[in-house]
Structures are given as C-alpha cells and as structure tokens.
Amino acid sequence: MIDAPPSSCVVSSSWSDEPERSVDHPLVRKLQGLANLTATDVAALQAISSSARMFGPHADLIREGEVLGDELIILEGIACRYKQRRTGARQIIAYVLPGDLCGADVPYMSRMDHAVGTLSTCLVARIPHQAWTALLARHPKVAFGLRLSKQAEEATAREWIMNLGCRSATERMAHLFCELVVRLAAVGLVQQGSYALPLTQLDLAETLGLSNVHVNRVLKELRQQGLVAFDGKRLTLLKHQRLIDIAEFSSNYLRPVPVPTGMRASE
Amino acid sequence: MIDAPPSSCVVSSSWSDEPERSVDHPLVRKLQGLANLTATDVAALQAISSSARMFGPHADLIREGEVLGDELIILEGIACRYKQRRTGARQIIAYVLPGDLCGADVPYMSRMDHAVGTLSTCLVARIPHQAWTALLARHPKVAFGLRLSKQAEEATAREWIMNLGCRSATERMAHLFCELVVRLAAVGLVQQGSYALPLTQLDLAETLGLSNVHVNRVLKELRQQGLVAFDGKRLTLLKHQRLIDIAEFSSNYLRPVPVPTGMRASE
DNA sequence: CGGCGCCTTGAGAGTAATCAACGATAGTGG
C-alpha cells in the first residue's frame, strides 16, 4: 500500500549503488546465462523496462482473483507469491527475485489463484501485455531463455514441496539459504557468500511453514554453530558446505542443463 | 519394475470396464472440457495413443536425472512425480491422473529433477517426441487445451505448497480428497461422490508429508466422523461439504477461468 | 501353510506451536 513516488528509469536505491543500471539489468543478466542474447535483445529488454516504480515493503502488486494483463519485472528487492487462509495465516509460495517476472502466461491470461506482494522495498517495471508479447515475438532468444527460466521456477516449486513435506525446520532453512545464494548469484547479487536478504523472521516463517518463534530459535542455532550470519538485512553463509550437507541441497534443479551430447534421444 | 506384457490398443483392465476405450480416452475427455476439439483433433489423439503398456504398482516410469525424449500419457491408474532423500524418505510432488501427461516441456527437454512412478497399476502410452510435437503443430486446439491444463498443474503445485505449509494433517487429507474428486470428475472417473483411489496409506503419507501411522489415525477419524469411506481401493465422500469446509477447499485453481468479457488474448 | 505387505493400535518421545512478556529499534507527532 505504501508507494514511493513513481520514478522513471535510473533510480538510486538503498541496496544497490552500481553506477549505471542499464549495465546490469537483472533480467538481462539472468538471460545471458541461459541464452546468447544479441545486442538488440539486450537493448529491447532495457528499453521496455526503462520506467519502473518503487513499492514499499509488504505492498500488494497483484491481488488474488485479479485478471492480470500486464507483465511485471522485479528489478530490485524481493517479492513473493502467496496465499492466505481465512484465519489470516499466509503461506509464501515462491520468491520473486530481481530478474524474475510475474504475469499471466504469455498467450493466455486468467484469474490469479494467488497474490503477489513485495517483501522488501522493490523496484518493479510493468509492461503492457501487448508490448511484452511483441517483444517475445521479435526476440526469440529472449523467449527461449524465459522458457528455461520458467522450467527452473517449476522445479523450484517442486523442491519447495519436498522441503515442506520432508525436511526438518533447520534443514528447510538451510535449503532456502542455499537456494537463494544460487538464484541471486545468477543475477550478480552475491558477494563472497553474502547477499542482501531484507526479510523479517515472520516472512521466513511464512515461507518455511513454521512459526516466527521457531524461526527465531532455528536461526539462533544456525548462528551459534557459526553457519550463517543474518541481521534481517543481509545473510552471510559462513560454512556453505555444512549448510549444503544439512539441507541435502543440489543446485541441479535451478539450472536447466542443456541437452547433452547425444541429442534428443532418450538415453 | 513389474511390467505386464505390452498390450496394444484396446486393453481391458480391472478398474475400467467401459465397452469401448476410444469413446472415453481420458486426455480427449479432459481437453474437451478446455477447448472445442474437432473430430480430427480427437482422432489424432486417439491414434497416437492407440498403443499402450501396463505397469504394475510402484514401478518407475522415468528416473531422476534421465533425459526424457518421449511424452507419456497416463490412460488408466494413478502415477506420481516424486523425489527422494538420501535417507530413503520420499515425497510425492504431484499426482499424474488419467489424461495427464508427463514429459519434457515441448520444445526443450532437459534432465529430470524428479522421478515419475506408478502408484497403482497403470496403462501408459508413450509417444515419441517428434510425433508429439507434430501433433501439437497440426492441432492447435489440442495445444491450447494442454496449455490451460499445464497452468492448472502449476496452480496445483502451489496449492500443495499451501497444503504442506499451513494446514493440519486432517485438513491436508481433506484437501487432497477434494482436489481429486474435481480432477477425476474432469475425466469422468467419479460416480456419485466416489472414485477409485488405489493407494496405500504409505502413499498418502508420502503425499501429505505425514507418517503412515498418522495417516492411519487421521483416516480413522475421518471415517468415524462419517466424512469418507476408504478401503484402499475406492474413496467415497460421504459429507462432501464438510470436507470442503475443513480443507477450505476452492476448486478455482483447477479450472482455468476463461478470460472474462473483455477479451484480447489470442485464442 | 508360511511369509510378506499393509493396516491397526498403543506407548513414549520430540519437534514445533502457542501463549506471554520484555527488549530493541525506528518512525511519529507533540
């Protein structure tokens, strides 16, 4: 609900002070890891998201039941998809990180079965549906990269089911931290095992299917064991391998492996 | 691992004794609810899945890490997507019901991040990748219906995250039963609130993130309250509305709501 | 008939939730 005044193009933000936004548009950065974008692909993406708007923390971007026409690109900050029970309890379904988009699936829009909201302050570009589909049609490599990216999102949802269904509280949290370091690294937001994570403990609780009190205790334990440092703003993985072991984390699901040597046949 | 001898075309099975398979190919049936298939669409789907094979319960159809070339269509029985921990604990990620498919996403295949296996005996058609893409190209309404169907699958995954993250054991089970009645009804497999559900209690446990012992107790409770009847083969919803209330179930996520009056999506 | 898989039930343990209170921090308004 708290909206900063709309700001167009180059905006300076609290957690990002690169000299020039255009050189590291997070979506461009992500897609460059997935497809060989041409210079015009990059230019088109930058142009289309040149105007963006800031939202305060815990603001709704899309409400449940809404029919979504436009495409949203998160440029900075962390947003989420979530659902709520009648009791008010809410479950976060997915994190939407810089370079991630949310919108109706390209050619068919339908009613949202969940809401999308910011967790931290976010810089968000909104792209009219038509402009977006036009871009995809003219830039097949972008479309290709986005499909790979979507597959990774689906795999992430599966991994979250796994996480909630059969890991302990500590394991879940370790898994989340490991996942985020990989996803954020793909958009250049990790510096030596440390990344901005402007979430409250309640946010984490709603992500991991735990109570905020228990999140606090698990976090305390991870800190005392020297595994992570976390102050509500930034998370540092102090013993990354230990966390990976605890969580049984494998980053495979996040990177669409290119089809191997023997192409196309089942192997 | 237990494979019945390959059987082509019309196979009689224990839980389905319709006179003629072709009249209710479950995928055709499902898609007819999503798109206006033409007669040739239907014929193409029937032709392409005319040869199918039986698998015994708890057989692997696709292994994790495999590169999947072909498309699988479940014609009868219940299969699942699942993942396993090193401890052996397994989490079922999704149910694959008659009329559902599993395969790599159409144009790009990649390594499976999860496995697919049967839960009950299943009749499965395997379609070579090339034939499948050819069919989609020549039958756009089929492709359209499948996209809607895929959106519903994604929404289902989100709902499962919700289920595991913030519902109690009883609520989860009620929710699952409510979901299945809607999904199975879409392929004509529900008779007056009753449907075949050939699952063990351990299968349910691995679905709901519970222990088999606790599943047994929850089931007992639901039975004693007269809400459901279940014998390991078939489930009957005796007080459907009560179950819906318990689970806070809404079927919205399962049916892609057609874009409202103000159209604009390409169809 | 014996073994095996699955269901059932009891007992005890443990993980995580709830309830409650206090401290710290930050933004607000007088």
Add this chain to the structure above:
DNA sequence: CCACTATCGTTGATTACTCTCAAGGCGCCG
C-alpha cells in the same frame, strides 16, 4: 527533542501435534 507507538526480535513456559518404535492382525500369494 523526546516521549509514544508500532514493529520486530528474543526468550521462557507450556501445550499439542505428529513421529518413532513396537507389536499384533488380516489378507494374499507362492
């Protein structure tokens, strides 16, 4: 400028939901 309020983090005590372990029963198949 500082009390004032709200939000968030922290901790303790208690409750409870669910798990694990264990044993017995039932039905099916070789």
